[in-house]
Amino acid sequence: MSGTMFVLDEVTKVYAGRPALGPLTLTVPTGRTTALIGPSGCGKSTLLRLLIGLIKPDAGTITFDGTPVTPHTNHAVRLRTGYVIQDGGLFPHMTARGNVTLMARHLGWDRARIDSRVAELTELTRFPVDGLDRYPQHLSGGQRQRVGLMRALMLNPDALLLDEPLGALDPLVRADLQTELRDIFQSLGKTVVVVTHDLGEATFFADRVVLLRDGQIVQQGRPAELWYRPVDPFVTRFVQAQRGPAIPAEV
Ligand SMILES: Nc1ncnc2c1ncn2[C@@H]1O[C@H](COP(=O)(O)OP(=O)(O)OP(=O)(O)O)[C@@H](O)[C@H]1O
Ligand SMILES: [Mg+2]
Incomplete structure (x- = not known):
């Protein structure tokens, strides 16, 4: 390109x-x-x-x-355009999954499409699947960075x-x-x-x-x-x- x-x-x-x-x-x-x-x-x-x-x-x-x-x-x-904000910028009251899928839900993606994209992203970023339902404060710094990256990539920008x-x-x-x-x-x-x-x-x-x-x-x-x-x-x-x-x- x-x-x-x-x-x-x-x-x-x-x-x-x-x-x-x-x-x-x-x-x-x-x-x-x-x-x-x-x-x-x-x-x-x-x-x-x-x-x-x-x-x-x-x-x-x-x-x-x-x-x-x-x-x-x-x-x-x-x-x-996906954007990973300095210092993470994750919403603390949302789980990792909630943060990652926020925009897709807002855009009305169906459940199956969201789940399949999240599965792709956890593999791509090597994020542990059991971390998806945890809140940011219960993740390590490296895991939070991966959540920020997954969130930025969710819509395939x-x-x-x-x-x-x-x-x-x-x-x-x-x-x-x-x-x-x-x-x-x-x-x-x-x-x-x-x-x-x-x-x-x-x-x-x-x-x-x-x-x-x-x-x-x-x-x-x-x-x-x-x-x-x-x-x-x-x-x-x-x-x-x-x-x-x-x-x-x-x-
Ligand atoms: N909302 C704001 N109001 C007033 N000044 C601001 C605002 N945002 C940034 N600045 C100022 O603009 C300049 C550039 O800030 P910026 O955040 O872009 O720097 P940076 O290169 O990202 O720094 P760092 O490496 O510390 O993150 C700095 O002097 C900063 O204080
Ligand atoms: Mg800066």
């Missing part, structure tokens, strides 16, 4: 007189994985919310699969937006889920935009990495380009910071 799923053209978002994002121009290719990366507060979540029409830009235009995203069209965009889907997980669960997510992205062939703080994770997932700072794109390209051809000292520092604290040389 080729083409462009999302286009942002000179988009600006201002909060309380301060620009949170932009002016920013970006194209998101269809059927590929794009990682958004950058320091806390640089505008990553704001960018995802703009893509799915949850917030409106103060200037500029956004298109989804050729259609401008406006208050009139954003419902259609949301039906075609064309695009998938994930806001730090692996934040706050222990390193082993995180490593497992990284591998599973990458396999899922590759096997489904969807357009994926994934937010992460971690350049290693971005490199692992993505065909393209977009590095933001203060609401602006500093560098975008293949992951290796950021590692080996940083465009300015900020990128160099960002890359070096990813190497982490010192590992002992020997005992």
Whole structure:
């Protein structure tokens, strides 16, 4: 598949007189994985919310699969786009199954269709079937992330937006889920935009990495380009910071 799923053209978002994002121009290719990366507060979540029409830009235009995203069209965009919210965003008063099936029930899917889709998704995400009837607070962090992912995939969307889907997980669960997510992205062939703080994770997932700072794109390209051809000292520092604290040389 080729083409462009999302286009942002000179988009600006201002909060309380301060620009949170932009002016920013970006194209998101269809059927590929794009990682958004950058320091806390640089505008990553704001960018995802703009893509799915949850917030409106103060200037500029956004298109989804050729259609401008406006208050009139954003419902259609949301039906075609799965969104995994930062920190999960599961409804605590609903079971895992209730969370996953909410939109499908709202759209009037019949029971058999819902059950068969849930069965597919539990297999795809390796979610334990006995967890489906538990509430989010009775699931592990990794299981909650899988519920968020199942919920986002329920309607078989064309695009998938994930806001730090692996934040706050222990390193082993995180490593497992990284591998599973990458396999899922590759096997489904969807357009994926994934937010992460971690350049290693971005490199692992993505065909393209977009590095933001203060609401602006500093560098975008293949992951290796950021590692080996940083465009300015900020990128160099960002890359070096990813190497982490010192590992002992020997005992
Ligand atoms: N609803 C809001 N009202 C006012 N300011 C906001 C609002 N949402 C975000 N901001 C501000 O906009 C900027 C960008 O926020 P955003 O949440 O997009 O950052 P982020 O890159 O996702 O950060 P993090 O990595 O910490 O999640 C920040 O300065 C933030 O404080
Ligand atoms: Mg964020």
